[in-house]
Amino acid sequence: MDEKRLEQLEQEIVRLKARVDQLERQPAKDPQPEPVSSVARPAVRPAFVKKTRTPVIKQARTRDEWENVLATVWLPRIGAIFAAIGAIFLFSYASLAGLISPAVRIGSGVVIGLLVMALGEFQYEKKRRDLGVGLVATGTIVSLSALFAGMALYQFYPPLLAFFLEIVVLAIVYGLMLWMRSTALLVLVSITGFLLPFLQLTDEPNVFLFLLYEVLLFTALVFAVLRLKAVKAYPVTAGIFFLALIFGSLTVNFETRPLIDEITLLGASLIAYLGLAYVGTKLPITYNYPSWIAGGFVLLSLSVVDWPFAYGLAVLFALIAYAVANRTKEAWQNGVGHVAILFAISQIPVDPLSFGDQFRSLLYALMIAGLWFIKRQEVPHQRFFGIVVYVMFVLYTIGTYETYRFNDRSYAVAVFGLTLATTAFIVLLVRTHGEAIWKKYWQIVLLFAAAGVFVTYTLIVMELPFYATLDQTDRSTTLSVAYILLSFVLVAIGRIRGTAAWRLSGLLLLSVSAVKLLLFDLSFLSLIQKAFVFIGFGIVAFIISRTYFKKRES
Incomplete structure (x- = not known):
């Protein structure tokens, strides 16, 4: 049995040797070229790929886990x-x-x-x-x-x-x-460190030494925040330093302090802004709002020290904020710069009820137009930011006009500035009315624009040379006629441009004019004035209505 098995194995070995010799005698074939593909090769993947953070879903703790947290934490x-x-x-x-x-x-x-x-x-x-x-x-x-x-x-x-x-x-x-x-100990050090100077029970506060100590404490706390990556403790640390700045501002504002205290206050607030802006680049946070608040404290310090050249320092701080925005790639810092520019305009030393006081309105108008049309140093939602500033400018102009009117002074320069801002607002809406950014807020924006046009037009009429010589009755009549004419012009522009917003604004103003005629003018106008105004209103209403009938027939 074993001999037969050995013979079979030997025969198998002989056949395998013969097969190997046959394969070795065959010539080697040249490798076929790789087929050319018409599809372009994919680009080489870069060495750095930005990783997206996957949301972590926290599971509800069990009863044993809650027991462990209560007992150990x-x-x-x-x-x-x-x-x-x-x-x-x-x-x-x-x-x-x-x-x-x-x-x-x-x-x-x-x-x-x-x-x-x-x-x-x-x-x-x-x-x-x-x-x-x-x-x-x-x-x-x-x-x-x-x-x-x-x-x-x-x-x-x-x-x-x-x-x-x-x-x-x-x-x-x-x-x-x-x-x-430990973040908890960081918060404890922040609070106790801030309170230590107040525990000395001194009658006369030393603002210089107090702020110097708080700046050193703030520097140490910022280092700890960066070392521990303490995102939750970061607002607490900034808030503690803000309390120190508030105390220093109140002391300098309500007491006569030496120049060194004012310089220290301004320097401490500037250090707070630059330090917090730097921290925002090192921590994984979305909005570095403590640094924006610190920028507000810089402007607060400038208003407290009340230097005659504070407006120049505000412009310099605006340039610093723009540089910080470019350096940190945080567009919100541009908003700090915009606010600093507006603050600088408000701090220009001029005499009240003077041409220089009205000249600030021109600067405000140019700033508002720049927010809408200049594409550099933009802040997120800058158009809406410009609208907010425009509304505040309109309210400021109305309030200041009453002062000039009471003192029998001309307000033409400020009204011209308001006209520039309102014109810029209308041009902005005409150019960008089809953009998606306005879809959710278009009606509200139109309401603000209509209110601005109404106020601007009213002030223009009230600044006409003959308006000051009229009595109260003639002034009301003049305004009613002016509103009727403006409503006609708005509807005509809407018809020519095919824009419903213009037509609706004109119809709304015509409705306001009708209410004014019935509730105010009817009670104290003379018969000839009532006849003139009401007939004019009726003619304009018929003309506008006729244009709508023509459109329906066509």
Whole structure:
């Protein structure tokens, strides 16, 4: 059996050798060329591809997970708060009972606070992060409270030494915060650091030293925010510095302060704007609104210092805001620059009821037209921003006109500026009425445009040379006739251009004229004036109606 098996294997080997020799004798075939495809090769993929963030859907926590969160996260925090309150009660009892002297109370309070902070660090090393953060926060509050009590209640040391010791405690907490990477401790350092100067109980505030300290604290906190990527703590840190700027502004505004305080206030607000604009480029945030608010504080500081050349500094700050927008690629910073330009116009030193005062209206009008037609340094939704500024400009012109009218002064230059702004508004709507940006808000925009045209036209009529010589009755008649003529012109323009907005504006103004005739003019006009105005209104109404009949027949 084995011999037969061996013979079969030998025969199989012989056949395989013969097959291999046959294959080796065959000539090698040349490789066929690759067929040419008419389809273009795809472009080489770039080395950097922007990744899109996939939304993370958080699942609802189970009962066990909630129990674990309450026990490991919130319970240590609550316990830390109660422990701090209990320590205060214990010291109060010991003080009332006379068990320990004031010096011992203060010293033991500081030492206990530092020991609790050390215990928090130990717990953090044992992977009990939330418990460690809570203990560090408790120790911080106890130590700072003890140091403040030693200075305010017992006068053991002067306020300057107390402030230095509190800074040392705050520096320790700051280092622990960076090591533990705790956002909660960052918020604690922000709040306590801001309050430290107010705990010195001084009667005369030193704005220079206060703002200098707050700027240094702000710089340290900004570094911590960038180091920890603390997006949630970022607004808190900025808000704390804004409170310091508010305090400095109020002090400079209501008290006579030296020049160094005013310069420090302006410099601190500018540092806040530049620092927050830089932070916005390093954090994953969509809108860096703290930096916009900081820009407002720069303008607030310029208004508080009340320098005669503040308008020039406002223009310089606008250029800085535009440079920041170009550098950070954040278009919203252009809005800060636009507001700074408007602020600079308002701060031009001119005498009230003078030509220079009216000349500002021309500058406002040019600024509004630039917002609509200049394509550089654009802010998102700039057209709507320009409309808001235009509405405010119309209200400002109406309010200022009453002052000029009361003092019997001409207001022609300001009315000319309002006419320029209104004309720019109409040109904008005529050029862009078909764009998709207006679809949702077209009716509201038309309402603002109609109101602007109505106010502008009224002021133009009231600034005519003969209008001032008329009595009250003749003035009302003149306005009624002017409104009727304008409604006719608007409907005619709408017919020529085939635009319904013009026609509807004319019909609306004609309706307003009818209401004015019935409610106001009818009561005090003379018979000849009533006849003239009402017949004129009827003629215009018939002419407009006739044009609609012709259109329907055609």
